[in-house]
Amino acid sequence: MTKTTENIKSDVLTQDQKRTKERSAKSVKASRKTSLSTKVSKNMILLGLLLFAFVILYPLFWMVVSSLKSYDEIYNNVWGLPSVWHFENYATAWSMGISGYFINSLWVTLATIFLVVIIGSMAAFTLSRYKSRWIDVALIFTIGGIMMNPQVALIPLFEMLTWMDLINTHWALILTYVAYRLPLTIILIRAFFLSIPRELEESAIIDGCSEFGIYARIYLPLSVPIIVTTIVLTAYFAWNEFMFATVFIDSDMLKTIPSGLMNFRDALRTDWGVLLAGMVIATIPMVVLLIFLQRYLVRGLSEGSVKG
Amino acid sequence: MIARRNRMIPALFILPSLLFLGIFIYIPLVQNFYNSFFDFSVFSPTKEYVGFSAFQQLLGDKVVMTALINNVKYAIISVIFQVAFALILATILEDKLFRRIAPMLRVIYFIPVMISISVIALLFNFIYNPQMGLLNSFLELVGLGNLAVPWLGNATTSIYAVIAMSQWQSIGFITMLFIVAIQKIPKELYEAANIDGAGKIRQFFSITIPQVKEALFVNMLITITGSMLVFNEPYILTNGGPGTSSMTLSVYMYQQGFFKDNMGYGSAVATLIFVVTAIFALIQIKVSGTGKDE
Numbered sequence A: 001m002t003k004t005t006e007n008i009k010s011d012v013l014t015q016d017q018k019r020t021k022e023r024s025a026k027s028v029k030a031s032r033k034t035s036l037s038t039k040v041s042k043n044m045i046l047l048g049l050l051l052f053a054f055v056i057l058y059p060l061f062w063m064v065v066s067s068l069k070s071y072d073e074i075y076n077n078v079w080g081l082p083s084v085w086h087f088e089n090y091a092t093a094w095s096m097g098i099s100g101y102f103i104n105s106l107w108v109t110l111a112t113i114f115l116v117v118i119i120g121s122m123a124a125f126t127l128s129r130y131k132s133r134w135i136d137v138a139l140i141f142t143i144g145g146i147m148m149n150p151q152v153a154l155i156p157l158f159e160m161l162t163w164m165d166l167i168n169t170h171w172a173l174i175l176t177y178v179a180y181r182l183p184l185t186i187i188l189i190r191a192f193f194l195s196i197p198r199e200l201e202e203s204a205i206i207d208g209c210s211e212f213g214i215y216a217r218i219y220l221p222l223s224v225p226i227i228v229t230t231i232v233l234t235a236y237f238a239w240n241e242f243m244f245a246t247v248f249i250d251s252d253m254l255k256t257i258p259s260g261l262m263n264f265r266d267a268l269r270t271d272w273g274v275l276l277a278g279m280v281i282a283t284i285p286m287v288v289l290l291i292f293l294q295r296y297l298v299r300g301l302s303e304g305s306v307k308g
Numbered sequence B: 001m002i003a004r005r006n007r008m009i010p011a012l013f014i015l016p017s018l019l020f021l022g023i024f025i026y027i028p029l030v031q032n033f034y035n036s037f038f039d040f041s042v043f044s045p046t047k048e049y050v051g052f053s054a055f056q057q058l059l060g061d062k063v064v065m066t067a068l069i070n071n072v073k074y075a076i077i078s079v080i081f082q083v084a085f086a087l088i089l090a091t092i093l094e095d096k097l098f099r100r101i102a103p104m105l106r107v108i109y110f111i112p113v114m115i116s117i118s119v120i121a122l123l124f125n126f127i128y129n130p131q132m133g134l135l136n137s138f139l140e141l142v143g144l145g146n147l148a149v150p151w152l153g154n155a156t157t158s159i160y161a162v163i164a165m166s167q168w169q170s171i172g173f174i175t176m177l178f179i180v181a182i183q184k185i186p187k188e189l190y191e192a193a194n195i196d197g198a199g200k201i202r203q204f205f206s207i208t209i210p211q212v213k214e215a216l217f218v219n220m221l222i223t224i225t226g227s228m229l230v231f232n233e234p235y236i237l238t239n240g241g242p243g244t245s246s247m248t249l250s251v252y253m254y255q256q257g258f259f260k261d262n263m264g265y266g267s268a269v270a271t272l273i274f275v276v277t278a279i280f281a282l283i284q285i286k287v288s289g290t291g292k293d294e
Helices: A005-025 A028-066 A071-076 A088-129 A133-147 A150-163 A170-194 A198-206 A211-222 A224-240 A243-248 A257-268 A272-304 B002-035 B053-060 B062-094 B102-114 B117-128 B134-141 B158-183 B187-195 B200-211 B213-229 B232-237 B249-259 B263-288
Strands: none
Touching: A028 A272, A028 B062, A028 B102, A028 B117, A028 B158, A071 A272, A088 A133, A088 A170, A088 A211, A088 A224, A088 A257, A088 A272, A088 B002, A133 A170, A133 B002, A133 B263, A150 A170, A150 A243, A150 B002, A150 B249, A150 B263, A170 A224, A170 A243, A170 B002, A198 A211, A211 A224, A211 B002, A224 A257, A224 A272, A243 A257, A257 A272, A257 B117, A272 B102, A272 B117, A272 B158, B002 B263, B053 B263, B062 B102, B062 B158, B062 B200, B062 B213, B062 B249, B062 B263, B102 B158, B117 B134, B117 B158, B117 B232, B158 B200, B158 B213, B158 B232, B187 B200, B200 B213, B213 B249, B213 B263, B232 B249, B249 B263
């Protein structure tokens, strides 16, 4: 991702060499003029970048600040800081329902991650190690899953889950999330498995390692980076998914954060400070994930190139 | 013994994922086609066969037309901001001039991508609020108070307000994809161009764009497909309203199926969505070569 310092140094060096060449070629006056104009345009662009960063950050900053205000102040003092910092908004939000949604989200997300990683890596193992007509068919079947979207399946899934008696349970979310995450996960892990040298498993077979042992003791440990990527991508999807969470779960007690927040808003009506506090609580885990696991996340998103 | 074990294990390993895909992805797809030919409600035990009448209704439905036009608007505006603008942004961020500040900016631009759509939509409800909203307060602050309108409550602005929120959330995502693509371009190309005296703009058109052509195409398709499917944003912000002014196909499908209880007609709308997006998805798989052995 980031350039190594050596790279940067050599870049700077070539740049400097080039500059001295240019200087000797042209008059000193002209070179000063161009460097001045690039400086001006650099600063203009920098200003634009910072302005865009401000446009992104300010609403989020406003959300955090306003979550510490009373209703009156949110309404009448839109821009200012709170005169009294209502930290209790967070406690209120937590006890008024966010805690339940948070725990539901946590459970659904963890269960989804667990199943996706296990089932996905097992499928990827077969798809990367064996070759036959059936394996090719299975691969196409898997890749084809990427082009299916949840919107089209919404009504049939609702019927099916009702029929299975799973509607209005967490399994309705976990099973469907797993299904829709599997194609991308399998493709990512399979690509990684294909890069593992065959010699490793050959020596393992000679040592008497079983097929399952090759999967569990060689492939999985070697694939930690791509599995972390999978975990991050799945967490991001399951934590934020809205449509299934809204349609498949009716009971307020079972709702996850994205759909629960809608109930929360309706229940609170004008208690905006508490609502905003709930929104901040819902956001924190993902921002933490971004800050600490940025590298894995970006890699997965770009290799998969499928919008969450 | 060993030979048999070897044949069993791969099948056992792949079976769970095939079951998941079959039951929760492929069967619903087929079921949806089937449902399009029937008339039924959520809890009705029987389905009444109605042939192609749902599709005939679809063709004459003004709301479907409105929704389709809104989806296309969504796609066009998203391509401009999330593809064209994001590519320029990514190029700037990868330029040596900004290497100190770029890592921080990258993370900042990416933050909204990570946040749940319901949080974003609730936040934009505050921003667009006609009484105390940040947007209108800001317009008044800079003396443009006469431009302030109830963004979500006005039939001419509602869909654009929804689209604007999407841009705010997603530009960072596509920018990141372009950054990854730009980082794969061999540095020598730029060094050679520098020596030849090509300016930054010239380098952008002659090196960056040709080199990220594939990413450009894939990102464009992701954006278009996403726009044709969009559900959460309009559903939470406006629920398609006022009237049907900000309706999209997915929201209409949901409303028909779950509110008006026309599950059959909802399925027909879903079939339309499938046909529209499958075309783009097929092109994407072809172009990006996903799953190819490397």
